[in-house]
Amino acid sequence: EAQVTQNPRYLITVTGKKLTVTCSQNMNHEYMSWYRQDPGLGLRQIYYSMNVEVTDKGDVPEGYKVSRKEKRNFPLILESPSPNQTSLYFCASSFKGGQFPYEQYFGPGTRLTVT
Amino acid sequence: SQQGEEDPQALSIQEGENATMNCSYKTSINNLQWYRQNSGRGLVHLILIRSNEREKHSGRLRVTLDTSKKSSSLLITASRAADTASYFCATDDNNDMRFGAGTRLTVKP
Numbered sequence: 001e002a003q004v005t006q007n008p009r010y011l012i013t014v015t016g017k018k019l020t021v022t023c024s025q026n027m028n029h030e031y032m033s034w035y036r037q038d039p040g041l042g043l044r045q046i047y048y049s050m051n052v053e054v055t056d057k058g059d060v061p062e063g064y065k066v067s068r069k070e071k072r073n074f075p076l077i078l079e080s081p082s083p084n085q086t087s088l089y090f091c092a093s094s095f096k097g098g099q100f101p102y103e104q105y106f107g108p109g110t111r112l113t114v115t
Numbered sequence: 116s117q118q119g120e121e122d123p124q125a126l127s128i129q130e131g132e133n134a135t136m137n138c139s140y141k142t143s144i145n146n147l148q149w150y151r152q153n154s155g156r157g158l159v160h161l162i163l164i165r166s167n168e169r170e171k172h173s174g175r176l177r178v179t180l181d182t183s184k185k186s187s188s189l190l191i192t193a194s195r196a197a198d199t200a201s202y203f204c205a206t207d208d209n210n211d212m213r214f215g216a217g218t219r220l221t222v223k224p
Contacts, residue, residue, distance in 0.1 A: 106150075
């Protein structure tokens with residue numbers, strides 16, 4: 001089954017404790033992306049990757065890191081989480097049509113709470 | 116910053132009625148996409164319309180795009196209770212994907 005998986009689905013942590021949210025897709029997609037969703041703000045892009053070893057900042061990259069060492073995986077790293085990073089996080093992937101991403105497939109989301 | 120902005124923020128209709136949602140955006144685009152989200156779950160792609168297209172259909176969905184006005188509309192015909200969800204438009208600003216805040220649609224049985 002074609003899918004994007006994220007782990008963990010729920011996480012409660014404390015300020016400053018490094019964490020990683022994993023994302024994996026089995027569709028051989030070139031493009032992968034991380035979003036955060038906050039009430040009233042819709043989805044905001046954190047980072048995206050056009051292919052292996054190619055990553056770029058989205059709208060809200062501060063406080064986050066990513067890596068793309070393999071095509072299927074795109075982990076999101078919070079080196080020192082803060083309460084303002086409490087949010088619902090989504091990973092997504094798509095084929096890249098020419099230069100631009102096509103329809104995106106979203107993971108089920110990770111609800112992160114930082115106390 | 117958000118690119119797309121949906122209007123209205125919330126819409127409540129009776130089953131069988133049509134629902135129209137609008138999206139406005141600020142910069143030039145390559146394509147515009149509409150997504151649906153059931154509460155707290157991942158988004159599901161509905162339809163993509165390219166910048167050189169004016170209208171597209173998929174089942175009960177009809178999307179229009181007016182690049183001169185930088186706006187798009189999503190029409191859901193003969194709505195069903197199962198269409199209750201949030202709907203988002205998304206535009207690509209080069210490879211950045213920008214989503215609006217969404218329209219919350221409630222379809223009453």
